[in-house]
Amino acid sequence: MIGLYGRFARPLLGLLDPEDAHGLAIKSLKFAPLPRARADDPRLAVTALGLSFPNPIGIAAGFDKNAEVPDALLRLGFGFVEVGTITPRPQAGNPRPRLFRLEADEGVINRLGFNSQGAEAALKRLAARAHAGGIVGINIGANKDSADRTGDYVRLIELFAPLASYVVINISSPNTPGLRDMQRAVALDDLLARVVDARERVAERAGPTPVLLKIAPDLSLAELDDIVGIARSRRLDGMIVGNTTLARPPSLREAVRAKQTGGLSGAPLFPLATRMLAETYVRVEGVFPLIGVGGIDSGPAALAKFRAGASLVQLYSSLVFRGLGLIAEIKQSLLAALDRDGLDSLIELIGVDAAAVTAEPWPA
Ligand SMILES: Cc1cc2nc3c(=O)[nH]c(=O)nc-3n(C[C@H](O)[C@H](O)[C@H](O)COP(=O)(O)O)c2cc1C
Numbered sequence: 001m002i003g004l005y006g007r008f009a010r011p012l013l014g015l016l017d018p019e020d021a022h023g024l025a026i027k028s029l030k031f032a033p034l035p036r037a038r039a040d041d042p043r044l045a046v047t048a049l050g051l052s053f054p055n056p057i058g059i060a061a062g063f064d065k066n067a068e069v070p071d072a073l074l075r076l077g078f079g080f081v082e083v084g085t086i087t088p089r090p091q092a093g094n095p096r097p098r099l100f101r102l103e104a105d106e107g108v109i110n111r112l113g114f115n116s117q118g119a120e121a122a123l124k125r126l127a128a129r130a131h132a133g134g135i136v137g138i139n140i141g142a143n144k145d146s147a148d149r150t151g152d153y154v155r156l157i158e159l160f161a162p163l164a165s166y167v168v169i170n171i172s173s174p175n176t177p178g179l180r181d182m183q184r185a186v187a188l189d190d191l192l193a194r195v196v197d198a199r200e201r202v203a204e205r206a207g208p209t210p211v212l213l214k215i216a217p218d219l220s221l222a223e224l225d226d227i228v229g230i231a232r233s234r235r236l237d238g239m240i241v242g243n244t245t246l247a248r249p250p251s252l253r254e255a256v257r258a259k260q261t262g263g264l265s266g267a268p269l270f271p272l273a274t275r276m277l278a279e280t281y282v283r284v285e286g287v288f289p290l291i292g293v294g295g296i297d298s299g300p301a302a303l304a305k306f307r308a309g310a311s312l313v314q315l316y317s318s319l320v321f322r323g324l325g326l327i328a329e330i331k332q333s334l335l336a337a338l339d340r341d342g343l344d345s346l347i348e349l350i351g352v353d354a355a356a357v358t359a360e361p362w363p364a
Contacts, residue, residue, distance in 0.1 A: 018099040018108075018320075026064070029072040037077030037328070043338055043345055044079075044331060048289040048311045049166055049210040049237055051135055055079035056346060057302065057330055060293050060314035061139035061168065061214070065115065067122040074134040077327045082314065083122065084139030085170050086160075088152050090118035091143055094175065098262070101320065102254040106297060107269070108317045110244065111262030113175040114141050119159055126163040139168040139214070144176050150191050157198040161206035169195060172216035172243035174263045180216055185226040192234040210237035217242040217269065217276045217294060224276070228283040239284070240291040240314070241277045245269055250364055266317030270295025271363035274308050278357035281309025286351075297322060299333020306346055307353035 016024070044055040058080040059073050067083040074081055093115030100109045116122075126138070140156040142149035153169055160167060169191070171182040182191055192213070199211055213231055215224075231239060244263025252258045252268055273294025280290055292310025296302050297318035305313045318326060334346065343349065 017097070018101050019096060022063075022099070026068055029069040034072055034075050036075050040077075040079070040331070041335055043335060046079075046311060046346060049212075050208065051080075051165055051210075053079045053135060053312060055331060056306075056310075056312045057327060058082060058135075058137075058291070058312060058314040059319075060316040061085055061170065062110075062112075063316050063319075066117045067125045067136075067138075070126075070136045071129055071132055071134065074136075076324055077331070080135035080137060080165070080312070082137040082139050082168065083126075084168070085114055085116065085141040085173065086119055086122045086138065086156065087114050087116040087141050087143045088119050088146070088155055089143050090121070091116055091145075100257050100260050100262070102252065102257050102264075102266070102268070103321075104253040105251075105258075105266070105268050106318065106321045107252070107254070107264055107266035108320060109257065109260045109262040109264050111175045111260070114144065114173060116141075119156060123159060123163070126160070130163055135165040136163075137166040137168055137212075138164040139170050141170045141173065141176070142179065149179075149182065150187075150194055153191060154194050154198045157195055157209075157211070158202050161199060161202045161209040164209055166210040166212055166237070167199075168212045168214050168240060170214045170243070172214050174216070174218075174244060174246050180218075183215065183219065183223065183227060185230060188227060189230050189234070192230060192236065196234055196236070212236065212238040212240055212291070214240035215242045215276075215280075217245045217273045218247060219276070221279060224279055224283065228280060232284070232287055236288060238288045238290060239280060240293060241280050241310075242273055242294060245272055245294075247272065265294065266321070267295050267297050269317075270297075270301060274304060275357060275360070275363050277305060277310060278308040278354040281351050281354040282358055284309075296330075297326070299330045299337070302330045303334060303337050303349070304353070306349045307351070308357050309351040309354045311347075311350055 094113035142152040289311035292305035
């Protein structure tokens with residue numbers, strides 16, 4: 001699905017069914033020789049979650065669901081890669097078509113529904129590259145037909161913690177019926193207690209694996225109060241804000257496609273996701289770092305995420321429309337912003353606009 005070789009391949013890949021194009025992109029990353037991106041300017045380095053990131057731009061979950069190409073993605077210049085969502089058992093996800101491009105909006109709607117080759121396949125691949133280095137987070141989810149969803153997360157933590165730079169508890173996909181209900185206070189407290197407990201149990205052989213929670217951008221502020229309170233009391237290591245939205249901003253130009261069921265990502269998600277990031281930042285009070293994701297398609301958009309409270313950022317949908325050149329472009333733009341302000345590091349910008357963003361009218 002990604003305009004793999006930049007602008008030239010775009011018209012061709014754009015003709016393909018989006019899911020076929022994505023399959024082709026994964027295949028090319030697996031088999032095509034890739035140039036290694038230039039070494040990162042040290043001013044882009046970030047230390048967070050006890051890890052040293054060469055740069056703060058990651059590829060979001062959902063691109064490499066089965067951990068097939070993490071090393072290729074690192075070579076391309078991402079500072080970190082998040083693979084998954086991985087479910088315990090293989091599952092097919094929803095019937096196709098289930099992935100739609102909103103070209104005029106540079107948005108994507110997906111209702112994939114955790115199509116996953118399952119834990120065993122991913123585990124094998126991750127074990128084979130265990131000593132390759134680079135920061136690889138593992139995003140985990142429950143099977144749709146699971147009788148014990150909390151148990152699924154516990155099992156996957158035990159399984160993947162030894163191989164993960166960090167683990168993400170994904171309870172914010174809109175495409176698995178009932179999954180987002182796990183964000184409710186009582187269920188969430190139980191889930192996080194058990195997940196953190198599992199992490200402690202395996203710490204001796206796995207080390208101190210950071211555990212993060214990925215939330216939906218569609219929460220009310222009262223729900224966000226509860227979630228941040230629970231994440232803090234259960235001593236989570238960080239949060240990712242956030243997943244795709246069920247909302248359909250009135251500004252969308254592709255009115256027909258916009259009616260497709262599923263989660264919306266890409267440029268139209270940016271205002272809501274950035275607002276939720278700032279709202280989360282002011283509630284977290286610096287206790288743990290946030291990863292900002294949703295609609296980043298340029299250097300200024302990435303910079304706005306740091307200023308709203310992100311210590312790290314991730315992107316996915318914009319690669320479809322802008323190609324892989326975007327990674328280098330964002331890095332250049334961030335360095336130019338540091339030069340402009342006479343700063344040595346992005347760390348000095350984290351959250352400086354959070355209060356101002358939360359005072360704006362709610363994004364439509
Ligand atoms: C096709 C597609 C599949 C996705 N699959 C997952 C997933 O498996 N797990 C997850 O946590 N997020 C998934 N996401 C959400 C992204 O990780 C990200 O949170 C969201 O797309 C917003 O970022 P973006 O606007 O840069 O795409 C998916 C997004 C897309 C477009």
